[in-house]
Amino acid sequence: MPKPLGKIRPHFTQNEQLLFELSRPGKTGYQLPELDVPDVDAAEALGAGNVREAIEDFPEVSEVEVIRHFTRLSTWNYGIDLGLFPLGSCTMKYNPRINEAVARIAGLAWAHPYQPESLSQGAMEIMAVLEHHLGDIFGMDEVTLQPAAGAHGEYTGIMLVRAYLESQGNPRKKVLCPDSAHGTNPATAMIAGYQVETLKSNGQGMIDPAVLAAAVNEDVAAMMITNPNTVGVFEENIVQIAGILHAKGAQVYMDGANLNALVGVARPGDFGVDVLHSNLHKTFSTPHGGGGPGAGAVGVKSHLAPFLPGPRLKKTDGQWTWNHDLPQSIGRVRAYYGNFGVLVRALAYIMAHGGPGLKTATIDALLNANYIRARLKDYFQIAYDAPSMHECVFEDTKQEKQGARTGDIAKRLIDYGFHPYTVSFPMIVHGAMMIEPTETEPKAELDAFCDAMIAIAKEVEAEPEMVKHAPHLTRTSRVDEVSAARKPVVRWKP
Amino acid sequence: MLEACGLSDLSELYAHLPASALLDRALDIPKGLSEYEITDYFTAQAAKNADGYASFLGAGVYSHYRPVLCDVVVSRGEFLTSYTPYQAEIAQGTLTTIFEFQTMVCQLTGMEVANASMYDGSTAVPEAAMMALRITGRSSFLAAANLHPEYRQVLDTAARNAQLHVESFGYDPKTGRIDLADLEAKLNGGIACVILQSPNFFGVVEDVKAAADLAHKHGALLVMVFSEAVSLGLLEPPRDADIVVGEFQSFAISPSYGGPFAGIIATREKYIRQIPGRLAGETKDADGNRAFCLTLSTREQHIRREKATSNICTNQALIALMATVFMSVYGKQGLRELAQQNLAKAHYLAAGLNTRFNGPFFNEFVVTPKSRTPEEANAALLEKKIIGGLPLGKFFPELKDSLLLCATEMSKRADMDVVKEVLL
Amino acid sequence: MTYPENYRYTKEHEWVSVEGDTGTVGITFHAQSELGDIVYVDLPKVGSVVETGQSFGSVESVKAVSDIYSPVSGEVVEINTLLADGPEKLNEDPHGAAWLVKIKLADPAQVSTLLDAAAYQAYIAG
Missing domain, CATH: 3.40.640.10 (Type I PLP-dependent aspartate aminotransferase-like (Major domain))
Structure with a gap:
């Protein structure tokens, strides 16, 4: 059992097969009312050559299997509803229900x-x-x-x-x-x-x-x-x-x-x-x-x-x-x-929001970004001195000396329970870390995020190799994008 | 927080903006409303729309029952409030469902690869055309006259800007199917692809193989378009096409006055690098577990910039997820039964009416009322709280005496009997 | 890493090795190491004509695409089919088994204007 980190404690989720692997012949999850008109012979109406055989390998699962399948999968995702989502230029603010x-x-x-x-x-x-x-x-x-x-x-x-x-x-x-x-x-x-x-x-x-x-x-x-x-x-x-x-x-x-x-x-x-x-x-x-x-x-x-x-x-x-x-x-x-x-x-x-509320939201977005900038500026190199608006961009020059790059720090941030910032964009910034908190984040969440970033900056100094292989606490460890691109498998086959 | 930022007043956060850029007044938007007032406002607007009417409109947007599970799943915050799954380690939920979506699109269309979805069916058409242009190196397109007219308009807009040429080929006035002789006459060595829809805009099922054979004979690709995805539950998949594009609105996506929907694009494996948009691929994580990630990203705008296959940044993930849940709920048996019910209802509705074309149809058909104009017929139906068909004169002057009618599993026999009486 | 003495190099990080009137072209060890794990190689068709300095294909890693610029002019007479199924070979043996194309040189003398191994190594050392 990995040690708790910051406010993170691991929890279990069941593994889940693909729908096609869950399928068993004859299982169904649908309901249709009885037809209230005479049925027609499809081959007669459409021409026999136009009517297909059964759809090969299409799912055959029950209703409860459908809901469990997608609910289990959902728990493998991170969303704004789970915490700060500081993707720069993406404005991941709370989505009111x-x-x-x-x-x-x-x-x-x-x-x-x-x-x-x-x-x-x-x-x-x-x-x-x-x-x-x-x-x-x-x-x-x-x-x-x-x-x-x-x-x-x-x-x-x-x-x-x-x-x-x-x-x-x-x-x-x-x-x-x-x-x-x-x-x-x-x-x-x-x-x-x-x-x-x-x-x-x-x-x-x-x-x-x-x-x-x-x-x-x-x-x-x-x-x-x-x-x-x-x-x-x-x-x-x-x-x-x-x-x-x-x-x-x-x-x-x-x-x-x-x-x-x-x-x-x-x-x-x-x-x-x-x-x-x-x-x-x-x-x-x-x-x-x-x-x-x-x-x-x-x-x-x-x-x-x-x-x-x-x-x-x-x-x-x-x-x-x-x-x-x-x-x-x-x-x-x-x-x-x-x-x-x-x-x-x-x-x-x-x-x-109304007119006045929209303006308040904007000012809060600027304040949140500038607060993060102020808290992190001693640990990460700010890309430009010019005043930040709704997001702040750092470069990874301090951390690069230890061999840890923006992508590594991003992956380590996942271990602390946050979605990463925008990685390596814009390209004119060396190893860009682009952070946009939006106005909907409470100060406690901003502080937890800054604490995590500062802890990672210290980890980069003390144990850079550990950071370079993050994440360590996720149910899926670092994903091999190279093999995926060399031999693309973009659909399931039996 | 201000103090931590070294500021004393909130206005200092934007004091550095040039004075001429600053807005010197309040926005002309009333002050904020409560949840109750907002619900009230939208409920009032909804009441001005056609609430409580039976409808026989199709023409690219279909009224199908939406299984309850679809909204249950897409309302999960982990799906609803997540971003494009760049960070694969914490996006396996979205990535796995995209992989399942891509697989099901292939199973339905008979194609080998499919992407993670497009904006909608209409915008998928020019994307397919541009793909054909990249593959063939040719720059003219032939589009069937019975393609959805708004899809055609979208294609024309894109072609005009790229200085490309689109020409129409006709349909047979008896069958409503494409005129193969006209297609053959217009094919030449400059045509990148032939674009046709099946079931076409008139609801008639096309002979895709015959069109594909003609296109291939002239070195052109065949792009098959569909707007009614439920038809794929019963109709032979377009295996002879090179690219299949279509609209998945029928799969649990509410009509919603025209959007958001989800389009698809599927093709042969050999063209995988020419597909626009997102693709999820299978791989492993560092511990050897199966995992998924976005792949072949070098086709895309964020890497290849001005040399990208398209400027599309993302897919319609949540809408595609709705469709994925729909396909899982109905499954192999249910989708066929659903399609069969649509076929039966539409044939019941058509029986005895003056149908315009004699080609085989799925759940839509064109009818020419004998005693009334389409507008008069629709007005008579509206009085009985029924929205009739789409008068075709707006798109096809030669069919100004006709309407396009659609029946789905949600069409009730009693309503259909009323329509039959009025349209006789 | 050794850079073969009998090859000639460009500042765009391609190499060419000449036998008779045929030049074999590849990318350098330095180029593959800058790109990282190579996942795809796009090569021209046999029979196509290429010109010095013109892009004739591209090499892709997961998050980058690099054009390949021809160091010489001539007609492509062979492409390395090994790379279609094994792009990783470009990371493993860029100066040998993972050559890209063979070109029938329009002007074999042109090659002498390119960098030699020492000059190229000095160039990448900055």
Whole structure:
């Protein structure tokens, strides 16, 4: 039995086979009512060649086996409900359960996208109110809720830039990204048909206006900026940067991944941004769910609005309608209207906080990050001296001397009962440790986390080899990602 | 805490921002509400929607019963509030369920590999097209005219931006199936893939093999799309396709006014490195126990940046989990019985109506009412608290006299009898 | 680690060994050690034409991808099929069994412009 560590004590969970291994012929867990119409012969109705044999190896398990299977598996996961989840740039804040409850109200959950508009007024009203609130938070003139995720929002945003520039006579060729940018930014620009040019950040991890000025010319369609940037620092020259781009007719795109630092305090629309996306699953607390679903609302200034994806909401004689008559629109980016269920949750979050509450949440997020920075700065090297916003980024230079890198420290953090911070990103920081606590963490949890980090810093000095082989207390020890990639096995076979 | 940060006032936390960037007023959002008030607000909005109506709408979004276990499982905080499983040691729950999801997608589609899910069926279509482009080195696409029209619009948006060409091929006005002769005439050495849906937008089951043979003859791939996943419980899987994409909304995902849903993409093993999105793979931990992790990540944006297969960052994990629970509950026997019930209900509904096409159909079909326009028929049904079918004129001018009707296991015989009477 | 004297090297960490008009190309021990555990090697098709300094393939570890730049110009006449099922060989024997491609050299004299073993070792020593 391993020794308790900090506030951690191990507990037992049963091992669990895969569904296919649990299956026994003939077992079932479903119920269907008796058919109230005459049955039909499938081979006759569909043609014998179109009817399949039984689905080979598909699960055959009972109801209690299903619930135990997934419940056991769930206990092998870490979630915000279990503790601090300090993944930088991911904004893992508490997910209020009221949001889940309202999204499941039958009249919302069972609304069909093609039901008559006269019988969809509630759903449309919810979307209209959310568009309004987000527009105010962003400082933008119009908002589309159609994109399904952050990356999808980026893609939509860059397509809007292209359509706008085309309408001005020249779509241009290049998109600029700072070297600190998230990988999605260059990937998005490429998919939207642009070449990517990477700009080197200055000594403070910020965009250097002189470097930018030298790079901007009539070929540049836009620059993709994250603000606060990926080192958690507000781009202090943002107004000047936007001016340089606008002077050459280029657009300012903002990746809103870090919007949690700004809500109610500063608005992208006020500091020169033309178009931005916001990950509603970050700032607006809709659950990450192990990787989705999300939603990527996109806000634009009025000059980009005619190009927004359709249909758009429109109020006529007190009734909401979907307007499909949008001659300049880039077209649809997905079927129907967006991840409505996620939008309901985001609106519930905004309503629960209200305007003043949203600003308080932002300030608490800044305070929590700065508190962690203050407590850890003597043990870990802060990446840049510039003031931190909602997250703080350290580098592993002190620990590297003992051979322990950011990835090792992250794995050891698991032993202390915490999810790791963001590892090795942004790439401009040597061995980055990017920590974002969010506003929903109580001081006791922040202190427990800082105590764990400090204990690990000491362990790195005393017994680096132990840290390098962490985690030691998890039911699954370090996972061999190399073998997985060399001989990929991505499905079960008998 | 302020003192620990060396500050004396909260406003100092953002005092370094340029003055012109700071918001000098309060947000135009009313003050915060209690849980009760929020529930009240959304309940009131829901009441303005079609609550309590029977519905015969399908067209890509289907009303199927959602087994109770699905919400029970996805409401577990360990699933609901976890992140993308980068830290495999504390994400084996999510990773194992993704591996099971990928396996079941393969079993259903007859493909060899599948990813951890896509945003939805519509966005999976351009991803499949781009995959075909990478594999074949060709840059034009042929899409069936009876593909879901909104899927087609999404494909057109993506193609326009990438300066790629999409052309339609027609359908047979008698059967509702694709026109193979038109497909053959339009195939040439520049076509990366042929995209068709089965059951198609009209609900008609296509001859996927015949289309695949034609595509392959010209060196093109065959991309098969589905929007009604329940059909896979009964229909022969599209083994002749090269890429299968589709929508899993039917598997316990509420219609939710159009999202969030979960798409799938599956293909042959040899194309595994061209798949976009997340993949979970089997491996071992340091103690030799079976474990799972995300794998082949070098295809993805966070590593390959502008050379990635797609800009997609993640999957629809929680929605895919819902579908995984659904597939486990129904299982081998149940999914077939469910599909069989859908088939029987739709054929009961269609019997005696003026159906537009004579091709085989699963749970949807096109009907042309003899005595009323589609709009008049729907208005008559609404008075009886029934939402009728989708009038097709909006998408297919030649079918402006027709509606697309869908019946599922949740359609009641009494309601169907009313619909039959009105649509005669 | 020894760097064979009869090979020539590039600053992008490829090596080439010439026999007659054929050059065998690989990546250096230093390159594989920087990449870590190699999980996949993407090579060009036999018959494709490559040019000096141009990327003809890539080498992947779990969390990184590196382009391979051709040290010479010519036509690919053979690829090392061993690597498809055993990418780990690139970690084990990068200067020998885990060569990548053989190229029929457009200009064999071009090779002499590359670094020799001593110069390459001095280069990686910084």
